[in-house]
Amino acid sequence: MEKTELATRFDPKDFEERLYDSWEKAGYFTPEADRERPSFSIVIPPPNVTGRLHIGHALVNTLQDILVRWKRMSGFNTLWVPGTDHAGIATQMVVERDLAARGIDRRELGREAFEQEIWKWKEEHGDQIVHQLKRLGVSCDWSRIRFTLDEGLSRAVRRVFVQLFQDDLIYRGLSIVNWCPRCETAISDVEVEYRETNGALYQIRYPSSDGSASLVVATTRPETMLGDTALAVHPDDDRYRHLIGRTARVPLAGREIPIVADPILVDREFGTGVVKVTPSHDKNDYDAGLRNDLPQLKVIDERGRMTAAVPEAFRGMERFEARTAVVRALEEGGSLVESKPYLHSVGHHEKCDTVVEPMVSTQWFVRIEPLAGPAIDAVRKGEIALIPQSWEATYFNWMENIHDWCISRQLWWGHRIPAWYCDACGHLHVAEDAPDGCDSCGSAELRQETDVLDTWFSSSLWPFSTMGWPEKTPDYETFYPTTALVTGWDILFFWVARMIMMGKRFTGQNPFEQVFLHGLVRDEKGQKMSKSKGNVIDPLEVADEFGADAVRFTLAIFAAGRDIPLARNRMQGYSAFATKLWNASRFAMMHVDTTIEDARPIVREDLRPVERWILSRLNSTTQQVNRSLSAFRFDDAANAIYQFFWHEFCDWYIEMAKPVLLERAGDKKTLAQARRVLLEVLDRSLRLLHPFMPFITEEIWLKLGGVEPSIMVASYPVAEEVLEDPGGERLVVMIQQIVTAVRNVRAERGYSPKDRFKLHLQVRDLRNARGIKGSEYLLIELARLDGLEINAGIPDNAHRDQIGGIEIGIELPKKEISAEESARFLKQIEQVEKEIEATRARLADEKFVSKAPAHIVDGARAREAELRQKLEKLRQNLTASPA
RNA sequence: GCGGGGUUAGCUCAGCGGUAGAGCAUCUGCCUUACACGCAGAGGGCCGGGGGUUCGAAUCCCUCACCCCGCACCA
Numbered sequence: 001m002e003k004t005e006l007a008t009r010f011d012p013k014d015f016e017e018r019l020y021d022s023w024e025k026a027g028y029f030t031p032e033a034d035r036e037r038p039s040f041s042i043v044i045p046p047p048n049v050t051g052r053l054h055i056g057h058a059l060v061n062t063l064q065d066i067l068v069r070w071k072r073m074s075g076f077n078t079l080w081v082p083g084t085d086h087a088g089i090a091t092q093m094v095v096e097r098d099l100a101a102r103g104i105d106r107r108e109l110g111r112e113a114f115e116q117e118i119w120k121w122k123e124e125h126g127d128q129i130v131h132q133l134k135r136l137g138v139s140c141d142w143s144r145i146r147f148t149l150d151e152g153l154s155r156a157v158r159r160v161f162v163q164l165f166q167d168d169l170i171y172r173g174l175s176i177v178n179w180c181p182r183c184e185t186a187i188s189d190v191e192v193e194y195r196e197t198n199g200a201l202y203q204i205r206y207p208s209s210d211g212s213a214s215l216v217v218a219t220t221r222p223e224t225m226l227g228d229t230a231l232a233v234h235p236d237d238d239r240y241r242h243l244i245g246r247t248a249r250v251p252l253a254g255r256e257i258p259i260v261a262d263p264i265l266v267d268r269e270f271g272t273g274v275v276k277v278t279p280s281h282d283k284n285d286y287d288a289g290l291r292n293d294l295p296q297l298k299v300i301d302e303r304g305r306m307t308a309a310v311p312e313a314f315r316g317m318e319r320f321e322a323r324t325a326v327v328r329a330l331e332e333g334g335s336l337v338e339s340k341p342y343l344h345s346v347g348h349h350e351k352c353d354t355v356v357e358p359m360v361s362t363q364w365f366v367r368i369e370p371l372a373g374p375a376i377d378a379v380r381k382g383e384i385a386l387i388p389q390s391w392e393a394t395y396f397n398w399m400e401n402i403h404d405w406c407i408s409r410q411l412w413w414g415h416r417i418p419a420w421y422c423d424a425c426g427h428l429h430v431a432e433d434a435p436d437g438c439d440s441c442g443s444a445e446l447r448q449e450t451d452v453l454d455t456w457f458s459s460s461l462w463p464f465s466t467m468g469w470p471e472k473t474p475d476y477e478t479f480y481p482t483t484a485l486v487t488g489w490d491i492l493f494f495w496v497a498r499m500i501m502m503g504k505r506f507t508g509q510n511p512f513e514q515v516f517l518h519g520l521v522r523d524e525k526g527q528k529m530s531k532s533k534g535n536v537i538d539p540l541e542v543a544d545e546f547g548a549d550a551v552r553f554t555l556a557i558f559a560a561g562r563d564i565p566l567a568r569n570r571m572q573g574y575s576a577f578a579t580k581l582w583n584a585s586r587f588a589m590m591h592v593d594t595t596i597e598d599a600r601p602i603v604r605e606d607l608r609p610v611e612r613w614i615l616s617r618l619n620s621t622t623q624q625v626n627r628s629l630s631a632f633r634f635d636d637a638a639n640a641i642y643q644f645f646w647h648e649f650c651d652w653y654i655e656m657a658k659p660v661l662l663e664r665a666g667d668k669k670t671l672a673q674a675r676r677v678l679l680e681v682l683d684r685s686l687r688l689l690h691p692f693m694p695f696i697t698e699e700i701w702l703k704l705g706g707v708e709p710s711i712m713v714a715s716y717p718v719a720e721e722v723l724e725d726p727g728g729e730r731l732v733v734m735i736q737q738i739v740t741a742v743r744n745v746r747a748e749r750g751y752s753p754k755d756r757f758k759l760h761l762q763v764r765d766l767r768n769a770r771g772i773k774g775s776e777y778l779l780i781e782l783a784r785l786d787g788l789e790i791n792a793g794i795p796d797n798a799h800r801d802q803i804g805g806i807e808i809g810i811e812l813p814k815k816e817i818s819a820e821e822s823a824r825f826l827k828q829i830e831q832v833e834k835e836i837e838a839t840r841a842r843l844a845d846e847k848f849v850s851k852a853p854a855h856i857v858d859g860a861r862a863r864e865a866e867l868r869q870k871l872e873k874l875r876q877n878l879t880a881s882p883a
Numbered sequence: 884g885c886g887g888g889g890u891u892a893g894c895u896c897a898g899c900g901g902u903a904g905a906g907c908a909u910c911u912g913c914c915u916u917a918c919a920c921g922c923a924g925a926g927g928g929c930c931g932g933g934g935g936u937u938c939g940a941a942u943c944c945c946u947c948a949c950c951c952c953g954c955a956c957c958a
Contacts, residue, residue: 006917008917010918010920194954194955201958217958218958219958220957220958221958232958265958266958267956267958270957270958271958272958273958274958275958276958277958282958284956284958285958342957343957344957345956345957390887390888391887393886393887394886394887394953394954396886397885397886397887397953397954398886398953398954401885401954401955489952489953490953492953493953493954524894524895526895526951557906558895558896560896560897562888562889562896563951563952565894565895565896567895567907569907570895570906570907572920573906573907573920574906575920576918576920576921577920578920579918579920579921580917580918580920580921582917582918583917583918583920583921584917584918585917586917586918587917587918588917589917590917591917635896635897636897639897639905639906642905642906643905650917650918651922651923654917655922662916740923740924743923743924744923744924744925746912746923746924747911747912747913747923747924747925748911748924748925750911750912752912752913784915835902838902839902842938842939845938845939846938847938847939848938848939849938850938851937851938851939852901852938852939853901855901856901856938856939859901859902860901860902863902
């Protein structure tokens with residue numbers, strides 16, 4: 001391939017879209033269902049079809065893409081299945097709002113026409129998020145994109161529903177559920193978000209029926225008193241024991257209700273010790289009602305209004321208006337004892353923020369415990385790893401206290417429950433396909449259940465339904481179970497736990513081996529991002545500004561598992577890394593005359609120490625990156641590459657190579673080697689970095705002339721033992737330390753780099769001396785010396801320092817030490833003295849010497865000796881200064 | 884109440900048994916022909932308090948304080 005120049009200016013917009021198109025066209029995202037090669041598969045957490053890309057999507061998909069690109073380059077047959085979720089309530093809300101803007105109510109439209117409207121909306125807007133994902137460079141296999149309401153996935157949903165029903169794991173029954181009066185549907189426990197809310201605590205007096213006594217109860221929901229069917233006290237409470245079995249009268253309603261004893265419901269210490277019991281509108285009261293055989297009186301309807309069961313004055317009132325009206329009436333009737341402000345936790349529907357109304361209703365439930373058991377075991381036995389592992393405790397805690405799952409929703413958008421009622425004989429049919437007639441009485445008149453399933457029901461099948469289950473398709477055989485799952489911890493219960501339960505039950509296998517639960521993206525103060533706070537970072541906007549690569553790299557480098565405090569200037573910071581990469585590559589191309597493709601293999605034995613050193617460092621980095629990615633430590637992996645590329649390769653290696661590349665040192669052979677190594681390191685670095693920054697690495701790599709047609713199908717670097725070179729590393733560290741020491745003196749004592757001066761080295765350790773011989777030009781260049789001598793004496797007035805085993809002397813132009821400088825010397829001396837004393841004390845401790853491992857003790861001895869030499873040098877600097 | 888996490892440099896965090904780290908920010912020099920989105924140098928931390936284990940603790944254990952997050956309760 002022809003090597004071409006890189007533009008001086010660097011703008012991601014010049015190539016991001018072009019490269020993405022080329023990858024997609026080339027089919028790199030689409031694997032064959034080839035069972036011979038080891039596979040790596042992952043399914044996307046399907047974004048809502050109504051979704052617009054936010055920073056959380058950017059994070060989860062960047063992390064998945066890093067894994068997928070890494071595994072693909074590492075030789076795995078890699079599949080990443082994308083798709084979207086029909087998102088029952090969310091989507092219905094969006095389309096309802098759309099219709100409302102056109103003056104249409106869905107109820108006028110009717111169910112079928114409304115469903116048509118939603119499909120139309122989906123066709124027009126549903127792939128918006130898909131386009132936005134592509135902007136980030138994600139390498140999903142778009143040819144396999146799925147939608148939870150696809151025919152295939154719907155078939156899987158019906159199959160699962162029917163089997164669970166037949167196994168008695170789904171039942172239909174009357175129970176108290178969380179009801180959203182705005183959405184007019186039941187919702188599950190996990191969809192209720194509890195929030196501290198300012199309300200009031202009212203104390204209400206209930207007279208006993210015979211008028212001889214009265215009981216005061218406390219409540220935050222006075223309107224529900226109209227539905228009270230008992231008062232409850234603790235059986236052992238002496239204050240009230242004599243009243244048990246008698247009756248009281250409900251103020252306003254006038255009904256007579258029993259006074260019952262219930263030790264579970266009543267806490268004697270709390271409030272007055274008397275509880276009003278409203279079985280129809282409170283979970284605990286509902287349970288108490290069952291225990292005490294109390295009637296249920298429904299006083300609030302599905303739209304949140306008071307029913308006909310309440311006194312006429314309140315009938316039809318909205319529930320919060322009714323609360324005010326009831327309080328006023330109680331006050332007027334003298335039954336209100338007290339009302340005071342009260343902060344308490346109130347359940348809200350997480351989707352629409354409406355206060356949830358507990359309500360008795362007939363719904364469909366999944367009997368969850370038999371499913372939870374195996375799912376708990378899978379994690380406990382380590383078949384599935386939750387990462388970070390601390391989530392396992394949360395998972396167990398939840399799974400062990402799990403409640404039956406209410407799966408029916410009174411919505412129009414979703415998988416309609418495959419159940420049919422025969423009105424003639426009352427028989428219930430549950431089947432994958434509509435029955436022709438009633439099995440029991442033969443009636444042809446069957447009525448399908450109008451409820452749809454909770455969106456999460458279909459999501460729970462996602463890892464296998466997307467692979468074609470219940471058919472044993474080639475994809476299913478090849479890519480299921482999937483390898484890893486990446487998602488936010490906020491849907492651990494909604495989604496992850498349920499996938500494990502369903503996967504176990506229906507495929508007999510765990511749906512994945514590892515679950516990485518990433519943190520949630522927050523703003524720089526750690527607060528949730530929200531439009532109302534105005535602190536959102538729009539991933540598309542920042543991708544436009546800094547490039548998709550910078551956005552991805554920033555997200556990766558923060559993804560340690562904890563929540564991520566993100567700020568725009570972070571993105572800006574890491575976009576500088578992209579620029580650095582670009583410029584270093586430009587430099588390389590200016591000096592390298594071959595391409596990756598036709599470069600000759602490196603003969604390591606011929607290399608100078610610096611070349612062996614940089615290859616050795618790159619090798620360690622490679623090992624670190626692979627190891628970190630295996631452990632989902634995206635932060636460590638990204639940091640390792642950043643550190644290596646910028647601070648070792650650019651800051652040191654390129655500078656060390658310059659004298660040779662610019663032909664100020666070395667012969668033709670060293671020049672060829674330097675060029676070759678420069679190309680090699682750049683090539684490997686680009687491949688190493690590609691999963692994190694796919695666009696810029698491809699753009700540069702193609703211009704360097706890679707063997708493969710794209711970096712994304714090139715091989716991922718792996719560590720090779722032959723590249724390790726501890727000797728080379730030691731030598732270069734030594735050189736770096738000497739150079740730094742000289743630069744330090746120069747900067748601290750105000751000798752501009754233009755002033756050249758002499759450096760003398762006195763060598764104590766002969767091995768190091770021999771190493772430095774041959775590398776003198778590096779010291780001269782990097783420290784900007786005009787000469788140096790090895791093993792020469794150091795003049796009395798030179799500045800001295802001690803580095804490892806080497807003493808250096810820096811001969812300075814005559815210049816007095818200022819008061820400031822001598823103060824600094826004294827401070828250094830003091831620090832060294834302190835450290836010597838600490839080390840000496842340690843070595844004087846007989847227990848330390850006898851118990852600590854030998855290499856620690858030896859290290860301390862060496863350290864002390866070194867420090868003493870250093871101290872001597874520092875003192876000389878102070879006294880030998882030419883005053 | 885149950886469970887989890889946090890407290891390390893000005894900020895955001897990593898380190899989790901052997902001499903305190905990164906990025907950003909700060910200060911001081913430099914436009915040294917890849918890069919000023921840069922280079923070089925520097926300053927800055929009793930690693931939340933107390934106790935224990937250990938030759939040795941930011942790292943392990945206990946305890947206290949404060950902060951965050953789940954779940955449950957909240958008449």
